[in-house]
Every structure is written in structure tokens, then in C-alpha cells.
Amino acid sequence: PKGKNRSPTNVNYSFKNIEGESILMHLDARGISVATGSACATRKLEPSHVLTAIGVDPVVAHGAIRFTLSRMNTEEEIDYTLEVLPEVVEKLREMSPMKNR
Secondary structure, three states, X not given: OOXXXXXXXXXXXXXXOOOHHXXXXXXXXXXXXXXOOXXXXXOOOOOOHHHHHOOOOHHHHOXXXXXXXXXXXXXXXXXXHHHHHHHXXXXXXXXXXXXXX
């Protein structure tokens, strides 16, 4: 079955035309912890080998961030993240030299 070998506590999002590292830094400044790349290669600057293996364009994969949840996370934390994330993405896209492409 699809998703059988997938952790239900991890979710990976990619944002076109902005770097995952920039997203990470802006979210961290707002108290939200995320990671870039795949869980098995968090210290590498290359795009996630998992994302590229499933056909994600390397440019898009560079804009990837990973959320990992646990039973310790609260609904309020998730709501806060869903409020802050679009603001961060919009701000970074506005600053991006790629915004008009």
C-alpha cells in the first residue's frame, strides 16, 4: 500500500524560488524548528537525495523544509506555524531575485 513505509510524523514541503535554509532561519527566529533536506542527510547542502530520486527538480528541492511532529506538539503550535509560514514564504519570495520567473 502507498505510504506503508512512510513515517506519519514527518512532512516535507518544497517552496519554489526560495532556499530552504532561508525559510529555516526565519522560522527559527519565530520559535519554529524545522530542518532542511532529508532526515538522513541533515548536514549536507545538496538537495535531498530522496526528493531528487522521486523526480523533484533540484532547484525546487533546494526550497525544501521538513517538519517532524511528536505527541508533544500542541494544536496551538501547529496553528501558529500555519499562521507564520505563509508570511515567511511571502517575505522571502518578495526578496528573491527569482520572483519574476
